[in-house]
Amino acid sequence: MKVQVCIVGGGPSGLLLSQLLHLRGIDTIVLEKYSREHVLSRIRAGVLEHGFARLMREAQCGERMDREGEIHNGFHIAHDGVLDHVDLHKYSGGNSVIVYGQTELTRDLYEARDRLGGKVVHNAEDVTLHEVKSDAPFVTYRSGGERVRVLCDFVVGADGFHGVSRQSIPKDVLREYEKIYPFGWLGVLSRTRPVSPELIYVKHERGFALCSMRSQVLSRYYIQVPLTDKPKDWADDAFWAELRRRLPQEVAAKLITGPSIEKSIAPLRSFVAEPMQYGRLFLAGDAAHIVPPTGARGLNSAASDIYYLYHALIAHYQKGDDSGLEGYSKKALARIWKAQRFSWWMTMLLHRFPDRLPYDDELQQTEMNYLFSSETALRLLAENYVGLPF
Structure with a gap:
């Protein structure tokens, strides 16, 4: 089999790049380790930057997002018993974000690939990258007991943190930066009306909390917990009781509870791999970088990678211009580190660290007070939050 671009990973990053390139006449194949049902069963955050939303529309995948997504012009930060508002529209020059579940976004991308007859292979086992430093890279995988070879011009690794793509870069070439946070987020999805029309981030002496949503009838709530906790340790009633303790009284009084549809604990990690390019292999999304969910930069950071790769590949095929491909890693990482800084700052501002000193508490409180006393800080x-320019 011969294609121009072989994309490893059938999550939103790989599917979006495949769709965008297809619309510009560039032949791709997407290799996904798991079934479509498995991919669509993963529950992820869904706060989309305005730039990501534009990219979805350009990919002809934004109709349902625009129809069903919730436009948010701001969010709240609860601290010290008060509920302060961050007016995104006012302070970002008229921009906003869209709350639209990543599962639904991925479903839209799958349906778009189906409409165009895109090549997406699920249950692709033992994916292996070959000769990526040469002018003729290729990828092999097993399907139904058969070994398949895909010849291509370029390989894009969008296969997540544990995927094979980053592991295909020699250890003496790759440099990795990592920070592990000493807590996780216990998340509960419930078929209940959200407690607030906008997200509420909570800084509390008992730990961080977040009131989020997927729709007007589907809510997502989180509380900070020790890494030693397991979802089974938290009965629904215990979760709701702890969430109420951390919310301002007027918010807690409006909270509607119900049985959990999904319950999980996500550890918090910051991670960056450099470079994001090795020969004709290009990394994108979680294969190259991870941020804590604070600030909702994960999926949006992946979208910026796809934007740069998409335009670089278009320039290569349509103009013979390789400057975008040659500069991809440097350009992508410049924006990624800014997203890392913002996620780290939000995490440090809002969480209760177990090894904190009194000095740290005072500095955190000062940072919060300054935020809401300065229009420049806001x-x-x-x-x-709405997204830096691509």
């Missing part, structure tokens, strides 16, 4: 928060 502008910095807003412009990062």
Whole structure:
């Protein structure tokens, strides 16, 4: 089999790139380790930057997002018993974000690939990358007991943190940066009306909390827990009781509870791999970088990678211009590190660290007080939250 671009990973990053390139006449194949049903069963955050939303529309996948997504012009931060508002629209120059579940976004991308007859292979086992430093890379995989060879011009690794793509870069070439946070987020999805029309981030002496949503009838709530906790340790009633303790009284009084549809604990990690290019292999999304969910930069950071790769590949095939491909890693990483900084800042601002010193508590409190006393600080928060320019 011969294609121009072989994409490893059938999550939103790989599917979006495949769709965008297909619309510009570039032949791709997507190799996904798991079944479509498994991919669509994964529950992920869904706060989309305005730039990501534009990219979905350009990919002809934004109709349902625009119809069903919730446009948010701001969010709240609860601290010290008060509920302060961050006006994104005011402080970012008129921009906003869209709350639209990643599962639904991925479903839209799958349906778009189906409409165009895109090549997406599920249950692709033992995916292996070959000769990526040469002018003729290829990828092999097993399907139904048969070994398949895919010849291509370029390989894009969008196969997540544990995928084979980053592991295909020699250890003496790759440099990895990592920070592990000493807590996780216990998340509960419930078929209940959200407690607030906008997200509420909570800084509390008992730990962080977040009131989020998937729709007007589907809510997602989180509380900070020790890494030693397991989802089975938390009965639904215990979760709701702890969430109420951390919310301002007027918010807790409006909270509607119900049985959990899904319950999981996500550890918090910051991770960056450099470079994001090795020969004709290009990394994108979680294969190259991970951020804590604080600030909702994960999926959006992957979208910026796809934007740069998409335009670089278009320039290569349509103009013979390789400057975008040659500069991809440097350009992508410049934006990624800014997303890392913002996620780290939000995490440090809002969480209760178990090894904190009194000095740390005072500094955290000062940072919060300064944020809501300075329009400049609010502008910095807003412009990062809605998304820096690609």
